Amino acid sequence: MKVVNDIKNYRSDKKSILTIGTFDGIHIGHQKILKSLVAQAKKENLLANVLTFFPHPRMVLQKESQIKLIDTLKEREDFLRKLGVDNLIIHPFSVAFSKLTALEFIQNILVKQLKIDSLYIGYDHRFGRNREATVEDLKSYGQQYDFKVNIISAQQIATIAVSSTKIREAIALGDFVKVHHFLGRPFQLRGTVTKGEGIGRKLAFPTANLNVNIPYKIIPPQGVYLVSILLEKGVFYGMMNIGTRPTLSGKNESIEIHIFDFNEDLYGKMITVCLYEKIRDERKFDSLEALKTQLIKDKKKCKRTLTVKGLI
Numbered sequence: 001m002k003v004v005n006d007i008k009n010y011r012s013d014k015k016s017i018l019t020i021g022t023f024d025g026i027h028i029g030h031q032k033i034l035k036s037l038v039a040q041a042k043k044e045n046l047l048a049n050v051l052t053f054f055p056h057p058r059m060v061l062q063k064e065s066q067i068k069l070i071d072t073l074k075e076r077e078d079f080l081r082k083l084g085v086d087n088l089i090i091h092p093f094s095v096a097f098s099k100l101t102a103l104e105f106i107q108n109i110l111v112k113q114l115k116i117d118s119l120y121i122g123y124d125h126r127f128g129r130n131r132e133a134t135v136e137d138l139k140s141y142g143q144q145y146d147f148k149v150n151i152i153s154a155q156q157i158a159t160i161a162v163s164s165t166k167i168r169e170a171i172a173l174g175d176f177v178k179v180h181h182f183l184g185r186p187f188q189l190r191g192t193v194t195k196g197e198g199i200g201r202k203l204a205f206p207t208a209n210l211n212v213n214i215p216y217k218i219i220p221p222q223g224v225y226l227v228s229i230l231l232e233k234g235v236f237y238g239m240m241n242i243g244t245r246p247t248l249s250g251k252n253e254s255i256e257i258h259i260f261d262f263n264e265d266l267y268g269k270m271i272t273v274c275l276y277e278k279i280r281d282e283r284k285f286d287s288l289e290a291l292k293t294q295l296i297k298d299k300k301k302c303k304r305t306l307t308v309k310g311l312i
Contacts, residue, residue: 001081001084003077004088004090007089007113010089016047016086016116017037017047017048017049017116017117017118017120018050018110018114019051020127021050022053023050023052024069024164026071026080027182027184028162029163031083031184034050034085038083040118041086042084046117047086047087048085049088050088051089051114052088052090053091055092055216056069060093060094067216068168068216068217068218068219069216070183076088098129099129101128102127102132102133102141104128106138110145110147111145116147117147117148118147120152121149121150121152135149166182168218171218174221176278177277185274187220188275189220189273189275190270190272190273191210191270192211192268193266193269193270194209196254197248199248203292203295204292205295207241207256208229208256208257208258210255222242222243222281223243223280223281225277226277227240227275227276228274229259230271231269231271236262237302237306237311238258239258239279239302240255240275241254243282247285260303276305276309277305280298
């Protein structure tokens with residue numbers, strides 16, 4: 001898959017099938033659309049293209065919006081590549097871009113620049129300045145400019161009953177079983193391992209401190225989670241704590257991962273953590289010994305769950 005930054009940098013004489021959206025958290029609904037698009041493109045010897053925007057339109061048009069995104073751009077790219085998309089076009093969303101009329105968008109972008117043969121779009125999609133144009137307008141433009149419009153019906157979308165908003169709500173509640181169901185895959189955190197204070201090692205629970213360093217990425221609520229960790233050597237399992245470490249009188253939130261049966265140096269390495277379910281809330285213990293006792297219980301609970309899930 002080729003990643004193209006900015007519509008103006010897209011170059012191809014081959015016609016394409018295109019879908020448009022923010023695609024935050026490429027959930028099972030998005031996947032259904034994208035798989036259909038890719039299959040149709042292969043059948044007709046066309047390019048399977050996705051047009052998305054960054055920053056998220058709400059970040060630009062609603063300045064007070066504190067929206068956090070389910071996937072980073074890199075995570076979005078990786079998953080679209082797995083689905084077989086040919087070109088991911090990431091256009092910088094701006095106030096000026098939002099003021100393009102529907103006709104300007106159709107003529108200059110879809111027809112002249114992206115050379116679409118057909119468009120996959122939701123039944124309630126609106127586009128152009130102030131979202132002025134409807135799907136019916138799009139069909140009319142399609143007849144005028146010789147491209148087909150494939151409408152994803154309300155019935156198709158209703159059978160999936162999932163949205164990025166619902167996923168964000170489930171993340172906020174710490175319900176990662178539901179998140180996994182909606183995404184068709186575990187929610188991920190990706191970041192660099194940084195040096196900590198070494199307290200975990202003293203408790204016989206060494207931890208990798210994760211620095212996500214993407215300000216717009218949604219971070220799960222504080223608590224202890226069952227996770228898997230994707231490393232160069234393969235997939236490992238463990239438990240992760242998100243919180244301020246109140247037993248140690250911590251003030252700043254941190255993300256710490258204890259990897260089961262693993263004792264290698266990961267400092268400076270980029271790792272991916274997949275969340276399966278929340279084990280418990282973070283809480284303050286009377287002593288480090290009491291904390292260690294709880295960590296032993298947490299580890300046993302995680303391993304029982306992994307056994308039940310057939311993962312170990």
